[in-house]
Amino acid sequence: MTWLESLKIRRKLIKTFKSGGIYLGSDERPIFPKINHVRTTEYSAQIVFNLPNGLDPKMVTKKDYIFLQHFGKNVDLDGDHKKFTLTVYHRSMPSTLKYKFADISKVCNGLSLPIICGMDRTGEYVTLDMLKQPHILIAGETGSGKSTQLRSILTTLIKTKKPNELELYLGDCKKSEFHLFRKVEHVQCVHSSARDIQKMLLHIKKELDERSNLTEMFEVSHVDDLPAEHRKPYLVVCIDEFVMLRKDELIMDILTETAAIGRTLGVFLILSMQRPSAKVLDTTIRANLTVSMGFKLRDAMESKIVNTPNAHNLEHSGRFIMNADKLYELQAPYLTMEQAKKLLNPFVVAKGPVKEVNEEIPQLTEKDVFNDVN
Known part of the structure; x- marks a missing residue:
C-alpha cells in the first residue's frame, strides 16, 4: 500500500x-x-x-x-x-459456493473431528474441531440453507473418519433429510418417530455411563486417554428439527446431559431447528451448545435466541452467522443430494433390515439405562 x-x-x-x-x-x-x-x-x-x-x-x-x-x-x-x-x-462474499471435497479435505486435515463451516470474505474456508468446540446448534427458516449445511457436515465427517473412529446416530423428525445416509457404514441408525429417537438416546445415555465409568476406573480425563483396548469411537448424535421432541422430557433430559458432559466422553450433538424457541433452548442446554450457526431467521428475537446477531437480516441462501470463538459471517458449501450420494457411495453397505433402529439398538427401558453401570 x-x-x-x-x-x-x-x-x-x-x-x-x-x-x-x-x-x-x-x-x-x-x-x-x-x-x-x-x-x-x-x-x-x-x-x-x-x-x-x-x-x-x-x-x-x-x-x-x-x-x-x-x-x-x-x-x-x-x-x-x-x-x-x-x-x-475489497469484494463481496460469493452468493453460492459449490461443495468441493478436494478443497475441503485439505482444510480438514489434522482435525480430530472436522466440521466444515463455510467460506469467509477473504476466500478462506473456516473449519471447527468438535473435540475442542463440541455441540452445534443450526437454525434457519425453510430455504435458508440449513438442511444443505447438515448434509455437508455429515458427508464431510463420513469422508474424513473411518467407521471404527466415528459412529453417527441420526434423528430425522421431518422424514426428509437423512434417508441418503441410512446404509452408510458409519451410520448406526436413522429414526424419525419420537419413540424410536427416545430408544436411540437411551442407548446414548448408556454409552455415556459406560464411558464415564471407564474414565473413572483408569483415572483419565478424556476417553482418548484410555488404554488402546478400551478406546472408544466418537459418537455424533444429529437431530434435525429437534423442536418436535420438546414435549418428551426424557429425550430433552438426555440431550441436556449429553451437552453438559459429552465432550470428555467423546459424544457430541448437532441439533437443528427452523423456529428457535426459548422454551426449547433453555439456558442449560443453550450454554453447552458451544457453536451456533444462524441462517436466515424470522426476526431479531430468534437471532438473539440462537446467539447469532443479525441473522434475520441475511439475504442470500446459504449465508449464515456463526458464533464460535468469535462471530463470523460465512457462505456454506452447497452440496446437492445427487453429489452427496456419489461421495457416500464407497461407504454404503448392504445392511437391509439390520439398519432399522429397533433391531440395531437394544430394547432398553428408562430404568435399565439410568441404573449405574457396574
Whole structure:
C-alpha cells in the first residue's frame, strides 16, 4: 500500500467520524479518534483507531450504519471501550459456493473431528474441531440453507473418519433429510418417530455411563486417554428439527446431559431447528451448545435466541452467522443430494433390515439405562 492510498483511507475515516458526530469538543475544533494504523491485504483494508478519553464507545457501536454508508456493506466493526478495528473487504462474499471435497479435505486435515463451516470474505474456508468446540446448534427458516449445511457436515465427517473412529446416530423428525445416509457404514441408525429417537438416546445415555465409568476406573480425563483396548469411537448424535421432541422430557433430559458432559466422553450433538424457541433452548442446554450457526431467521428475537446477531437480516441462501470463538459471517458449501450420494457411495453397505433402529439398538427401558453401570 502506498502512502497516498493510506492517506485516502484515513481522510475517508475522518469524514465518517465527522458525519456521525463521533468526536469530542466543538464542531469547529473536533477531537477525533486517533487512527493508529492502516493495513491492506489482497482481500481487505484494516484500520485500527483509539477513542479519546471521555468519548462514549456507544457513539461508535450505535452508529455502525455511518461506516456502512461511507465504506459500503462489506465491512466489519469490532472493538471495546477504547480500541476499534474497522475491516473493509475489497469484494463481496460469493452468493453460492459449490461443495468441493478436494478443497475441503485439505482444510480438514489434522482435525480430530472436522466440521466444515463455510467460506469467509477473504476466500478462506473456516473449519471447527468438535473435540475442542463440541455441540452445534443450526437454525434457519425453510430455504435458508440449513438442511444443505447438515448434509455437508455429515458427508464431510463420513469422508474424513473411518467407521471404527466415528459412529453417527441420526434423528430425522421431518422424514426428509437423512434417508441418503441410512446404509452408510458409519451410520448406526436413522429414526424419525419420537419413540424410536427416545430408544436411540437411551442407548446414548448408556454409552455415556459406560464411558464415564471407564474414565473413572483408569483415572483419565478424556476417553482418548484410555488404554488402546478400551478406546472408544466418537459418537455424533444429529437431530434435525429437534423442536418436535420438546414435549418428551426424557429425550430433552438426555440431550441436556449429553451437552453438559459429552465432550470428555467423546459424544457430541448437532441439533437443528427452523423456529428457535426459548422454551426449547433453555439456558442449560443453550450454554453447552458451544457453536451456533444462524441462517436466515424470522426476526431479531430468534437471532438473539440462537446467539447469532443479525441473522434475520441475511439475504442470500446459504449465508449464515456463526458464533464460535468469535462471530463470523460465512457462505456454506452447497452440496446437492445427487453429489452427496456419489461421495457416500464407497461407504454404503448392504445392511437391509439390520439398519432399522429397533433391531440395531437394544430394547432398553428408562430404568435399565439410568441404573449405574457396574
